[in-house]
Amino acid sequence: MTDATTAEGASASTVDPTAMRQAMGRFATGVAVVTTRHDGHPHGMTVNSMTSVSLDPPLLLVCLTTGARTTEAVVGAGRFVVNVLAARQGQIALRFARRGEEHFAGLDADQADNRHDLPVVPGALVHADCTVDQVLTAGDHLVVFGRVDALCRSDATPLAFHGGRFADLRPHGAEHDLWFA
Numbered sequence: 001m002t003d004a005t006t007a008e009g010a011s012a013s014t015v016d017p018t019a020m021r022q023a024m025g026r027f028a029t030g031v032a033v034v035t036t037r038h039d040g041h042p043h044g045m046t047v048n049s050m051t052s053v054s055l056d057p058p059l060l061l062v063c064l065t066t067g068a069r070t071t072e073a074v075v076g077a078g079r080f081v082v083n084v085l086a087a088r089q090g091q092i093a094l095r096f097a098r099r100g101e102e103h104f105a106g107l108d109a110d111q112a113d114n115r116h117d118l119p120v121v122p123g124a125l126v127h128a129d130c131t132v133d134q135v136l137t138a139g140d141h142l143v144v145f146g147r148v149d150a151l152c153r154s155d156a157t158p159l160a161f162h163g164g165r166f167a168d169l170r171p172h173g174a175e176h177d178l179w180f181a
Contacts, residue, residue: 028162028169031089032097034062035109035119036044038073040118042104045070046097049141049160050082058148059133063141071142075135080146081118084126087157090166092121127152136153
């Protein structure tokens with residue numbers, strides 16, 4: 001065990017936040033953008049803490065930074081879309097990772113797919129339309145459980161994230177795509 005426990009039973013961590021980020025960065029993940037609309041305005045943020053929780057009922061979870069505009073908008077709206085990014089959408093991930101910027105400027109998120117009444121990322125690998133099921137506080141994040149109401153998907157290659165960088169993901173033995181040819 002790496003944590004010291006206080007008399008009250010709370011954990012006082014001896015792990016440096018930078019060391020934690022670097023260690024957890026060794027775990028390869030996908031990349032998603034969570035989007036919603038609240039009070040007439042679109043909101044979105046890049047996440048890599050997203051996972052499927054249950055098939056029956058269909059549930060997923062996303063971990064969102066406490067106090068962020070998008071976090072407040074997701075909770076306030078009670079609905080959100082998880083947009084799983086496809087390979088070559090690294091610039092979209094970076095766009096939605098920047099704090100305080102107008103993420104949707106020049107992005108045709110409302111017209112990308114008319115099956116969604118929330119903004120979606122055009123060209124994303126998956127759009128999972130969700131209703132907030134429950135919200136839990138966990139440290140400096142909110143864990144938002146979403147009931148998946150609708151799905152759209154493609155068979156494109158996903159965008160991966162590892163060691164603080166975007167990465168290509170391909171099955172073992174697969175040939176490299178020569179996308180620059």
